[in-house]
Amino acid sequence: MRRTMIFFFRFFLFMFFVVTLSHRADAFEIDNEDFPFKDPFLSTFLVNQTKPESDYFMKRMRTHYLRLDKNRPAFRYSYWKNRDSSALAVVIPGMNASCRDYRAGILAEMFYARGYSVVVVSSSMHWTFVRSALSAATPGYVPSDASDMRNVIAVIVQDLEKRNKRTFSKKVLAGISLGGIHSLFIADQERQETKIGLDWILALNPIVDFGESLNAIDRMYVDSLTYLRSLGAENWNESLFSLHISNMMDFQKKQMSPPLFPEEMRFLLGLYFKRSLMEFILVSRQQCDLGVLSQSHSTLRRQSLYDEAELYDFDGYVREFVMRYYQDHAEERWDALKSKEEILAESSLRRIADTLRQNQEIKIIHTTDDPLNGPDSIRFLKDTLSEDQLYLYRYGGHVGLLASESVRETIRDLIP
Numbered sequence: 001m002r003r004t005m006i007f008f009f010r011f012f013l014f015m016f017f018v019v020t021l022s023h024r025a026d027a028f029e030i031d032n033e034d035f036p037f038k039d040p041f042l043s044t045f046l047v048n049q050t051k052p053e054s055d056y057f058m059k060r061m062r063t064h065y066l067r068l069d070k071n072r073p074a075f076r077y078s079y080w081k082n083r084d085s086s087a088l089a090v091v092i093p094g095m096n097a098s099c100r101d102y103r104a105g106i107l108a109e110m111f112y113a114r115g116y117s118v119v120v121v122s123s124s125m126h127w128t129f130v131r132s133a134l135s136a137a138t139p140g141y142v143p144s145d146a147s148d149m150r151n152v153i154a155v156i157v158q159d160l161e162k163r164n165k166r167t168f169s170k171k172v173l174a175g176i177s178l179g180g181i182h183s184l185f186i187a188d189q190e191r192q193e194t195k196i197g198l199d200w201i202l203a204l205n206p207i208v209d210f211g212e213s214l215n216a217i218d219r220m221y222v223d224s225l226t227y228l229r230s231l232g233a234e235n236w237n238e239s240l241f242s243l244h245i246s247n248m249m250d251f252q253k254k255q256m257s258p259p260l261f262p263e264e265m266r267f268l269l270g271l272y273f274k275r276s277l278m279e280f281i282l283v284s285r286q287q288c289d290l291g292v293l294s295q296s297h298s299t300l301r302r303q304s305l306y307d308e309a310e311l312y313d314f315d316g317y318v319r320e321f322v323m324r325y326y327q328d329h330a331e332e333r334w335d336a337l338k339s340k341e342e343i344l345a346e347s348s349l350r351r352i353a354d355t356l357r358q359n360q361e362i363k364i365i366h367t368t369d370d371p372l373n374g375p376d377s378i379r380f381l382k383d384t385l386s387e388d389q390l391y392l393y394r395y396g397g398h399v400g401l402l403a404s405e406s407v408r409e410t411i412r413d414l415i416p
Helices: 002-027 040-049 055-059 100-114 127-132 141-165 176-194 210-230 238-252 264-285 305-308 314-328 340-345 350-359 376-382 405-413
Strands: 063-066 075-080 085-091 119-120 170-176 200-204 362-367 388-391
Touching: 040 264, 055 100, 063 141, 075 100, 075 127, 075 141, 085 100, 085 141, 085 176, 100 119, 100 170, 100 405, 119 141, 127 264, 141 176, 170 176, 176 200, 176 350, 176 362, 200 405, 210 264, 210 314, 210 340, 264 305, 264 314, 314 340, 350 376, 362 376, 362 405, 376 388
Parallel strands: 085 119, 085 170, 170 200, 200 362, 362 388
Antiparallel strands: 063 075, 075 119
16 A cells, blocks of 8 residues: 555656646747748748838938958948937847848837847858958857957947947847857856846847758758759749749738748748858958869959859858868867867857856747757757746747737837
């Protein structure tokens, strides 16, 4: 009898533990069934039709320039001054986006409406950042890129405080996609040594596992192109695809179904990232020729160089460009035996899990259907963050949540 009671007691504790964990995991998820699209790629492209609520807001933007290094071009950033405020918000956009990015402008408008002066900087993978502020010639190693971004933001804060002749009493940071993971790495670096003095951090659809996301991008381009070509010329005309793309720009305004079906959207997203990768490669070569590309960079004849750069996917970029630069040219050189897997692990949010757990001023808004972040990455966020830190929506793709008024309202409510 006693053994039976002990067995049931232990069984009860076990089931209570399991149910509690299950409840905690599900508690994060927000079922936004009213989101326009359930396909993650259509959802991702929905944000292309979204812009700040006021057309005048982006026109009020001012461009400031900073000379970070006398031997390099001036660094530029966008700025909205709120004369009655001593609070500053800095927004970091996604991969290859400039300081004029309209998605960052959506967040900037929200902060401005809450009384903040707002700065938007270019992505560390944008050519202007690489030329003006990146310490490495080749972007793509998150800890280093985030550190460079942190240094730039610290200088911007000092510059604005000098211009305005007063210090900022509150400083917050927001990042989108790649800018999201950089914002969170900056929070970790600030935990070890205060340079900016951040009071609050928001990350929208941050990259969780950099290697996983790069593999997803490579697959979405190759796999979708292979599938589309398999349909045959009578069903999918590759040469006319660019004309077909132009028709999608007005689909939301006309409240029509998008003219591209999901596999085409998937290909288009992969193509966008692939074209961005080519820009990283070319601007990196201007900074430091690693000897990877054989074609010359002639002012009049560049097509052969473009064609060669276009042969690389993100996996090849990390192996042939990022690893080679840090092994041979960086001030803190990597060991030649350091593997690609180790490098990518260092560019994962798992590396800064303690900071994510302990800093309750970190807020992350994400989606379970994000095509750049797999189930394990979403599970990591659930296991690491508290319910007050993580807002996890069922639909929205990658950054498509910015098209949702209810999500924008959530962001407004979160802003301190």
